[in-house]
Amino acid sequence: MEYNFGEIEKKWQNYWKQNETYKTDIDKNKPKYYVLDMFPYPSGAGLHVGHPLGYIASDIFSRYKRLKGFNVLHPMGYDAYGLPAEQYAIQTGQHPAVTTKINIARYREQLEKIGFCYDWDREIRTCEPDYYHWTQWAFIQMFNHYFDIKLQKALPVSSLVKAFETTGTEGIQAYCTEEFSFTAEEWNSKTEKDQQETLLNYRIAYLADLKVNWCPALGTVLANDEVSEGLSVRGGHPVEQRVMRQWSLRVSAYAQRLLDGLDKIDWTESLKETQKNWIGRSEGAEMKFKVKGQGEVLEVFTTRADTIYGVTFMVLAPESELVKVCTTTEQAANVETYLAATKKRTERERIADRRVTGVFSGSYAINPVSGTEIPVYISDYVLAGYGTGAIMAVPAHDSRDYAFAKYFNLPIIPLIEGCDVSEESFDAKEGIMINSGFLNGMTVKEAITAAKKYVAEQGIGRVKVNFRLRDAIFSRQRYWGEPFPVYYKEGMPYMLDEIKLPLELPEVDKFLPTEKGEPPLGRAKGWEVDGFPLELNTMPGFAGSSAYYLRYMDPKNDKALVSPEANQYWRNVDLYIGGTEHATGHLIYSRFWNKFLFDLGVVCEEEPFKKLINQGMIQGRSNFVYRIKDTNTFVSLNLKDKYETTQLHVDVNIVSNDILDIEKFKNWLPDYASAEFILEDGKYHCGWAVEKMSKSMYNVVNPDDIVEKYGADTLRLYEMFLGPLEQSKPWDTNGIDGVHRFLKKLWGLFFKDGNLLLTDEQPNADELKTLHKTIKKITFDIENFSYNTSVSAFMICVNELFTLKCSKKAILEPLTILLAPFAPHIAEELYHVLGNEGTVCDAQFPICNEAYLVESSVKYPISFNGKVRFMLELPADMSKEEVERTALANEQTIKQLDGNSPKKIIVVPGKIVNIVL
RNA sequence: GCCCGGAUGGUGGAAUGGUAGACACGAAGGACUUAAAAUCCUUUGGCUUCACGGCUGUGCGGGUUCAAGUCCCGCUUCGGGUACCA
Structure with a gap:
């Protein structure tokens, strides 16, 4: 029986789905563990091989925690509102909801192929009314609260109004845009409109004339973190300053708490430093x-x-x-x-x-x-x-x-x-x-x-x-975003009744501003309540992503964002994995949002993300061909200097080990059909460089292709094997054969020529040592997110068992469970081959028995002035003095000493001997 | 400018202050095969030696230490973040 990954992976993915293996519920008998990925914006290009890196890492940890007896929450969803879908809609007329839906379906399909243990029943989409219901709800709460400086927390605006009615601004310590001073009489004699205008000065969600970053090309304002060096982060369009009346969130009120909170969370120093600088x-x-x-x-x-x-x-x-x-x-x-x-x-x-x-x-x-x-x-x-x-x-x-x-x-x-x-x-x-x-x-x-x-x-x-931290501008003059639950009376904003939520996004004839220059919602028919006009702006991208981790705890609740029961069980995210690009945007906003909800008593933890890891970027590895100027002749890499050539990108998918597939190249683009080649030893060698992974560089690798050719388990292992999780590294498909061979070799311990090799024999000391050494290493590596070295450890283990010709159940069963977080499909298959029922996900993670690791002898490197000259095998329990004596008496030592007497001898028991001359 | 990270073979990378280059890829040679694929075995930092071996080697220059890729000081360089923040 061959290792047929295609069949195995399909089989177990179906099994997991049918048996709801990854369905999660509150279980008070088990400790909880919440693992979260930064949810993706579903772009039209689909996933490339860089996207799943963090998802694989979090998946491994989730599966590990489950094997360790935790009740693990590991959800996934989509940050579905955003500019690209709307830009596309403007160009093509295609409704952004439609493209978004198609893109999500594609993402889902791609993600499912990789075999993640997501509880898909908890999937959320920020553009769905039953999700943005709670984004709108939170906004209403922010409108109805102000920040008390003395108590350092949000309090209802109604209590502020009461104070104004009785004592005016006397003794008020409210965080505000402008210091006001008025008496109770003055307040009481104000008109309703004036009172409302005054209150905007205090509300956490407020409307004010602000100098904003206006991006003419996108036709909208942008928040500070959406602008970099005077250009919009999305699209790179110029941004200018303009004063406009806009919704803002009083994030700056929370500046001190956002700063203080950093001491209580397990994030990398550099990320905390970035936030500290941003808060300033x-x-x-x-x-x-x-x-x-x-x-x-x-x-x-x-x-x-x-x-x-x-x-x-x-x-x-x-x-x-x-x-x-x-x-x-x-x-x-x-x-x-x-x-x-x-x-x-x-x-x-x-x-x-x-x-x-x-x-x-x-x-x-x-x-x-x-x-x-x-x-x-x-x-x-x-x-x-x-x-x-x-x-x-x-x-x-x-x-x-x-x-x-x-x-x-x-x-x-x-x-x-x-x-x-x-x-x-x-x-x-x-x-x-x-x-x-x-x-x-x-x-x-x-x-x-x-x-x-x-x-x-x-x-x-x-x-x-x-x-330095400034309030977040919260209005966008765009269509594809959450509508504000706001209507206007005499130019003053009022909140919709919570019962009327969600306020659904209306249809419009075009996704462009109106002739009067109003945002696209100005085109919506009947966009009003009880004759009062509704807000025409929509919310920005970070609105939907600021509390999504809470919604996963209780995604179908139509009475609340999250029930107290669910929140008190799942509390907050134990492990959050995502890119460092969200350091000053999402990670500030969601901390702010969560703190606000904490003040309201809606959530029980003040910090949303206990531990956070930034996965590094996967860069592209581009390949080049060299065309001789003014010809259609291509010259191989090492001969190119003899000619005047132009370097051209070539699709990495038609290159293998930097050797160009000439036939595929000719079929790639019409221009190259008649191309001629100058080869070295019959091959065309391509040049290469590490660049951003992008379509224009022809270096995008699609995970689907890898899964098709090698299987999901190989993809998972190889992504981890590439290098340390937090470091940036280029994707080079060339090395993938190594991990694929490893899986085949593992398979080979179970089957040979279609026969099952498994035996019930008792394992010997060498086999036990190999197994337990691996258990120890893998456990340590998972806890430290050092997945690249775990893959190596698995390879070493299988290589050793292969040499030992070990096909004993007592060894292979624990090894299979150990591997399950990394390569769940093959592990599930082998777990059943071993005769188990149910799923490997519910097995128990093996525990290392140190007794099997004890060595009877140690190979001491004997060094002279720090340079190792020879090895000396000595009993492990030999005393320091005895080691020194034996080493000095050795004839090779005598030869090295050459008649001189050593000045000093260092013996580190179990490690090394150093003789100083 | 400021603040973070990095720099180790042809490549990705490994190494609680204790044998640098684990594990892979690639390459070279060999076995099996009509052939290819697959698989297996050997070699593989550089220089040197018929060989045993020797010398050298973790971006550069110093230092601490019996011992430094690892710790300290000063540079070079490449990434990332941030930028008139008073």
């Missing part, structure tokens, strides 16, 4: 500078209060409201010109062009500590969105201020003893203060503390913590 906490002081001859005050934020004596000018962001106030009539024209020029520049241009620009406002501010008068400038190197949108410039100790001062010829006052600021600023926070009044003689650190204290005591300002 900085401690400093907010200080007030009076504008000369006016009542106005400029507020600035600084982390270097100690440099107050070195402030030689102020700078306002062009968008700052204070620009108007500070601009004098004489300077008005210049300022106007500058503002116009700045506005025209896109984010990208500003990043690319680092030239100093700016304009004098005409006003002067007064240094609150030294009393000196300093000019106020306007420049776009100051950002409106961070701090107060205004800075005190200390050119001696800040490189940006320095460049500005040099350009405008402003004074530069050094504040640190011995620093040279003639060529560049001294940015380091070290040294002794000079030119700084009462701070003179202090170290920088002391001065920062002293200055902050002084500022607070003198009423010049206050100590403040600032965060």
Whole structure:
């Protein structure tokens, strides 16, 4: 009987499906374990061989945990809303729901072939009404809550309203866009509309006029993490700044908790570091500078209060409201010109062009500590969105201020003893203060503390913590997303009654903006409730992915996002595997979302993902052919330098071990049908390079083809064998034969020439040692996600058993179970061949018995000055002294010593002997 | 610029401070076969030697140590993230 993987895999995949082997329910008699993959966006291209890498890793761990007696939740679903389907719809008229459905079906088919242990009954799709029902529900809760600064948690807006009605803003510590101050009387006399407008200032989901990233090509705004270097992450289109009235989530209110939570979770340091930087906490002081001859005050934020004596000018962001106030009539024209020029520049241009620009406002501010008068400038190197949108410039100790001062010829006052600021600023926070009044003689650190204290005591300002993390813009001017459960009355937003959820996405005639420039939902007929118009924006991509891990716990619940029972059993994700590209987007948003739900008491764990592993990227390995210029002749790699050639990508699927299949090449593209070749030893050798896996490089490998040719078990093993899970590595199908041979060899331990070789004989010491050594190694490797070395360990084990000609049940049965997480199909087949009933998934993971591993003797490497010269086999229990004596007495040692006496002898029992000459 | 990762044969990679290159791929040679496929055996870091062996070797330069791919310091270089964040 041959190893017929095709038949075996089909057979057991059917069996698992029929027997609901992977169906999961709450079982309070077993400890739970929740393994989650970052769910995919189902693109039209289908899966390539890089996508399943993380899924295979998590699948192995899930199966392992199950064999260890855990009740494992391992679900899969689809992040089904998104731009590509909508772009495609705009081009073709095909409804995005239709393409999405087709793509999902294709993904499902591809995933099923690989033999994952997903509980498909729990599958979710973010674009399904019974799923986005709860996305809309969460949004309503966010609208109805505000963040209390003192308690550091979300509270109902209704209690805030009660406070306003009785005591106004007195004593209120609510996280808000703008500090308001009003009495109860003032509140009560406001109109409904005014009250609603005021409340938006506090709500966690709020509507506000914001400077947003507008992407004209996509016709929508984008969140900060969806923009990179001034271009949209999806599509690479230019992005510009624009002020628009948009929904936002007050993520920044949770900044401190998002930061603190990082200490409690098992993520890689680099990922935590990325989040820390994105949150960007900085401690400093907010200080007030009076504008000369006016009542106005400029507020600035600084982390270097100690440099107050070195402030030689102020700078306002062009968008700052204070620009108007500070601009004098004489300077008005210049300022106007500058503002116009700045506005025209896109984010990208500003990043690319680092030239100093700016304009004098005409006003002067007064240094609150030294009393000196300093000019106020306007420049776009100051950002409106961070701090107060205004800075005190200390050119001696800040490189940006320095460049500005040099350009405008402003004074530069050094504040640190011995620093040279003639060529560049001294940015380091070290040294002794000079030119700084009462701070003179202090170290920088002391001065920062002293200055902050002084500022607070003198009423010049206050100590403040600032965060870089900004609120998440939540509106998209697109069709293919969750509709907001929002309608408008007198221009004010109101939430739909929860009973009316889900608010389903309406049909439209075209997926384009309306003639008036409204989003596509403006085309929907009857898009209103009780005569009030519904919101025309839809939610962004991260809306649906922010709480999907909760929905898997209870995916069919139509009363709640998740029942308390399910949530308290499954709690949170124990192991989350996915790409590092979500470090600042999804992984911040879902932590925020989860914390909010935690505050509401809907979920019982504050952090959603306990342990997180980033799988590395699978890169492509491209192949090249070399065409001689102006001909249709192709020259083999090592001869190409004799000609003038053009390097062309060739489909890696018609190349094997870098040798081109010439017939397939001729049939590949019409141009090549008449191609001629200059070969080396009768073969065409291709060049190669590691590049991104993409269609245009012709280096995409489809897992279906691999499964077809080698089987799913081989694919699974080979993906793991490629290298460490977390590292990036190129996919090269060439090596796959090795793991396939391994499976055949394993099969060969069971069958030879169609006969079953299995025996009930008692295993001997060597066989037991091989088995238990492997059990130990595999257990350790799985726990440490070192799957590449486990595959090697399996190979070594089978090679040894092959040499021992071992076909004993007592050895092969535990080995089969050990292999089941990695290669479930062949393991299931062999488990039944061994005479078992049921499924290998419910077996018990073997336990290593150290007694079989004890060695009676040790081969000591005998080294001289650290260089190994020969081996000496000695009894394992020989004492240190005895080993030393025996080694020294050895004739090879005597030869090495050559009459000299050793200076020192190191004996590490069981390891090594080193003789120092 | 700043913050993270890496760098080991022709290739992917392995190595609690203790024999560098496990395990694979590829290559070369051989067995079986009419032939091919499949399978099996041998060799395979470099230099050197008929051989035993010797020398050398983990990006570069220092250091710690009886012993360094591994620890420390200083570079080079390649990836990834982030960027006027005051």
